Amino acid sequence: MSENNKDDFRIKTRKWLEKNCPMSMRGKTDDIKELFWGGENTSFTSEDQKKWFEAMYHKGWIAPQWEQKYGGGGLSILENKILLQEMSRLKCKQPLISFGISMLGPALLKFGNENQKDKYLNEITNGKIRWAQGYSEPNAGSDLAGLQCKAEDKGDHYLINGSKIWTSYGDMGDWIFCLVRTDFEVKKQMGISFLLIDMKSEGVMTRAIKLISGKSPFTETFFDNVKVPKENLVGELNKGWTIAKYLLTHERQMIGGMGGDDEKFNPREIALESFDLKDGILPNPILRNELSEYEMDDKIFSMTIERAIDEAKAGNESGAASSLFKYYGTELNQQRMELIMSLTGSSELIMDSEKNKNGYIAAKFLRSKGNTIEGGTSEVQLNIISKNILGLPTK
Amino acid sequence: MALVLNEEQQLLKESVKDFLDNKAPVSALRKLRDENISDYDDTLWSEMIEMGLTSLTINEEFGGLEFGYVALGQVLEQTGRNLSVSPMISTVLMSTTFINVLGNVFQKNKYLPEIAKGNIKICLAHQETSHFNIKDINTELKGDGDSYVLNGEKHFVIDAGISDYIIVLAKFETESNYIGVILRSNSDGIKINISRLLDDRKVGDITFKNVKIEKESVIEINDFKLLERVFDISSIGLSCEMLGVSLEAFDKTLAYLKDRQQFGVTIGTFQALQHRAAKMFIELELCKSVVIKGLKAIDSDLSNLNEIASLAKAKLGRTIKLITNEAIQMHGGIGMTDDIDIGFYIKRARVLQQTLGDYNYHLTRYAEISGY
Numbered sequence: 001m002s003e004n005n006k007d008d009f010r011i012k013t014r015k016w017l018e019k020n021c022p023m024s025m026r027g028k029t030d031d032i033k034e035l036f037w038g039g040e041n042t043s044f045t046s047e048d049q050k051k052w053f054e055a056m057y058h059k060g061w062i063a064p065q066w067e068q069k070y071g072g073g074g075l076s077i078l079e080n081k082i083l084l085q086e087m088s089r090l091k092c093k094q095p096l097i098s099f100g101i102s103m104l105g106p107a108l109l110k111f112g113n114e115n116q117k118d119k120y121l122n123e124i125t126n127g128k129i130r131w132a133q134g135y136s137e138p139n140a141g142s143d144l145a146g147l148q149c150k151a152e153d154k155g156d157h158y159l160i161n162g163s164k165i166w167t168s169y170g171d172m173g174d175w176i177f178c179l180v181r182t183d184f185e186v187k188k189q190m191g192i193s194f195l196l197i198d199m200k201s202e203g204v205m206t207r208a209i210k211l212i213s214g215k216s217p218f219t220e221t222f223f224d225n226v227k228v229p230k231e232n233l234v235g236e237l238n239k240g241w242t243i244a245k246y247l248l249t250h251e252r253q254m255i256g257g258m259g260g261d262d263e264k265f266n267p268r269e270i271a272l273e274s275f276d277l278k279d280g281i282l283p284n285p286i287l288r289n290e291l292s293e294y295e296m297d298d299k300i301f302s303m304t305i306e307r308a309i310d311e312a313k314a315g316n317e318s319g320a321a322s323s324l325f326k327y328y329g330t331e332l333n334q335q336r337m338e339l340i341m342s343l344t345g346s347s348e349l350i351m352d353s354e355k356n357k358n359g360y361i362a363a364k365f366l367r368s369k370g371n372t373i374e375g376g377t378s379e380v381q382l383n384i385i386s387k388n389i390l391g392l393p394t395k
Numbered sequence: 396m397a398l399v400l401n402e403e404q405q406l407l408k409e410s411v412k413d414f415l416d417n418k419a420p421v422s423a424l425r426k427l428r429d430e431n432i433s434d435y436d437d438t439l440w441s442e443m444i445e446m447g448l449t450s451l452t453i454n455e456e457f458g459g460l461e462f463g464y465v466a467l468g469q470v471l472e473q474t475g476r477n478l479s480v481s482p483m484i485s486t487v488l489m490s491t492t493f494i495n496v497l498g499n500v501f502q503k504n505k506y507l508p509e510i511a512k513g514n515i516k517i518c519l520a521h522q523e524t525s526h527f528n529i530k531d532i533n534t535e536l537k538g539d540g541d542s543y544v545l546n547g548e549k550h551f552v553i554d555a556g557i558s559d560y561i562i563v564l565a566k567f568e569t570e571s572n573y574i575g576v577i578l579r580s581n582s583d584g585i586k587i588n589i590s591r592l593l594d595d596r597k598v599g600d601i602t603f604k605n606v607k608i609e610k611e612s613v614i615e616i617n618d619f620k621l622l623e624r625v626f627d628i629s630s631i632g633l634s635c636e637m638l639g640v641s642l643e644a645f646d647k648t649l650a651y652l653k654d655r656q657q658f659g660v661t662i663g664t665f666q667a668l669q670h671r672a673a674k675m676f677i678e679l680e681l682c683k684s685v686v687i688k689g690l691k692a693i694d695s696d697l698s699n700l701n702e703i704a705s706l707a708k709a710k711l712g713r714t715i716k717l718i719t720n721e722a723i724q725m726h727g728g729i730g731m732t733d734d735i736d737i738g739f740y741i742k743r744a745r746v747l748q749q750t751l752g753d754y755n756y757h758l759t760r761y762a763e764i765s766g767y
């Protein structure tokens with residue numbers, strides 16, 4: 001793309017966003033629950049939210065890089081980068097939050113057949129189906145490949161029995177993409193398949209799990225003699241582990257990238273609100289040091305994301321990058337929330353006052369502890385880096 | 396401003412790597428140290444000049460190649476990897492930058508073509524106390540009209556013993572008025588005392604006693620921001636060398652983890668070591684990003700160069716410390732010996748950390764720039 005075309009695209013995009021993004025869809029988001037998640041169990045919370053989603057959908061910018069036939073916009077990496085920059089300049093809220101876009105979509109694009117792509121990708125971009133992720137089990141966490149939830153071949157369908165755990169928004173999902181065991185006799189990675197399951201099927205049940213924040217955003221999910229049509233198998237039978245890992249790289253990139261441009265939680269702003277400067281300097285040298293150290297790492301992490309995009313454009317993509325971003329991004333986000341807790345002192349410890357929205361900073365702080373666990377723990381990411389990138393031996 | 400190298404820069408990086416791997420590996424530094432005959436290898440330097448390495452950041456109108464600082468950065472990364480000793484830092488990075496940014500047309504015409512051709516070496520005398528701080532300067536230029544005198548002392552001047560010229564940073568008349576002076580190193584009134592540093596390289600203490608200065612040798616500094624720019628560019632250049640030092644120390648350590656056997660297995664199977672290695676790898680990836688960002692920021696004249704330069708020098712300062720410490724620890728006893736090269740890396744690292752400001756200096760400066 002030439003410099004001219006680039007500028008041209010930027011200007012057109014900016015104009016379009018300015019015209020089509022309602023004012024109430026710009027600015028800080030206190031809670032991602034306020035955003036539109038799609039699916040049958042959710043509805044728009046405002047007229048503006050609906051208008052914004054529809055405008056972006058018709059433009060193809062719900063999943064800007066997907067092909068137009070799947071409801072995408074067919075943008076290049078570079079155009080997508082420009083679009084994201086312009087959206088963040090105007091502080092546009094995301095029109096749709098969806099595990100379909102960030103996780104299932106990329107896997108279907110790579111491993112799905114044409115029917116599956118056509119049906120499911122379109123239902124992701126038009127917001128009809130909300131997906132949940134059925135990977136973890138009570139006895140298969142970091143050792144995910146040890147999963148036991150089984151799918152038996154019954155001729156014209158599979159019969160599913162078993163359970164999943166930590167299913168984020170399992171109670172809100174319409175469909176769930178699941179890893180199931182289809183062969184118990186082989187090496188554990190070789191007997192896993194990737195299945196798409198309608199959560200309205202008979203025999204699917206969820207039970208809420210209460211978290212340390214008091215909220216229940218995830219569930220246990222049970223499958224009791226659930227029948228799943230054979231056409232819902234993605235890729236080949238017993239080849240699901242490859243798909244699972246590919247999907248995880250996308251999940252990790254998403255988790256690693258979150259938190260960064262969350263306007264509300266800028267530690268520097270909070271520091272300047274909480275303390276008066278003396279001679280232009282924060283009065284507490286230790287906090288000043290913590291803040292500048294955090295900002296150093298945060299800024300350089302952003303440069304690293306920028307560099308990874310540029311490298312990908314130049315054709316030097318490395319698959320292991322997702323572990324790096326997952327590890328560093330989540331550790332950094334936790335550091336940021338810890339810093340904010342120190343900067344705000346006791347005031348954000350109150351949990352039942354309208355003044356601080358019932359302690360939502362403390363709730364975010366607690367939630368950030370999950371970042372280094374979900375999508376594969378920090379330790380697991382370090383294992384992957386040492387094995388796959390550094391080539392360190394396991395035995 | 397894509398954060399990747401173009402083809403020309405990639406090619407330069409590879410050819411410099413081949414060249415230095417052959418001509419100036421760590422064994423060359425060992426030899427310089429053990430024989431202690433000269434401060435650097437003149438034959439090597441001649442070949443570097445022939446390759447055009449002295450003219451990368453000099454504009455074509457002054458006889459340079461005009462490849463820019465991204466190109467120079469690739470060279471410095473490789474000199475870092477090999478711990479190659481040469482006047483690159485003093486003459487090509489610091490002094491050339493000083494003249495590029497602050498010199499007048501006459502001075503550029505006089506010195507830059509000579510640097511490009513490799514006819515002269517120049518050192519930059521700025522530091523006066525144990526810690527880098529350009530605000531801490533007492534060396535003074537006095538006089539009016541056509542003739543001036545210079546008085547003061549400078550310390551830790553890199554390559555003071557081998558340079559034909561010295562650029563001196565001084566004050567003129569008032570506390571806030573900075574001025575540069577460029578003069579022959581054998582001028583009357585100059586005394587140079589050479590010391591060997593931890594990294595086996597040489598620096599000089601220089602005293603200036605009533606040194607006569609011609610008007611044409613005075614480099615005016617009308618804007619403190621431009622003086623800062625000289626040191627910001629130099630800090631980014633040093634960060635490139637620090638990246639090279641860190642990458643090589645890490646590679647050597649990784650190779651050792653795959654080789655050394657204990658308890659009947661290679662030590663690289665121990666998760667306690669694996670996780671530390673993975674964290675070092677991640678830190679190095681971040682370092683690569685801030686370094687390329689810094690180099691590109693120089694060449695494309697970004698206005699927040701000061702911020703990026705301090706981020707780079709701080710981040711590299713912290714990372715090079717982590718990596719050289721872990722390098723020794725993971726080598727065990729052999730890491731403490733002069734027999735293997737790893738010790739040379741921690742010694743060079745500590746000198747580079749202090750040069751032009753350490754982690755504390757630059758993190759504090761970053762906070763200042765950021766308004767808190």
Ligand SMILES: Cc1cc2nc3c(=O)[nH]c(=O)nc-3n(C[C@H](O)[C@H](O)[C@H](O)COP(=O)(O)OP(=O)(O)OC[C@H]3O[C@@H](n4cnc5c(N)ncnc54)[C@H](O)[C@@H]3O)c2cc1C
Binds near residue numbers: 377383
């Ligand atoms: C907020 C949140 C949302 C989630 N959402 C979903 C979801 O939607 N769908 C889904 O399927 N799952 C989800 N998960 C589950 C998540 O993927 C698992 O919790 C995670 O993979 C860790 O598994 P575990 O909880 O069984 O911990 P364990 O595997 O039991 O780990 C316990 C500790 O041991 C360490 N450990 C384990 N193995 C090793 C090893 N080999 N080397 C070093 N250390 C090791 C771990 O790092 C950890 O510190 C979610 C989790 C969280 C916290």
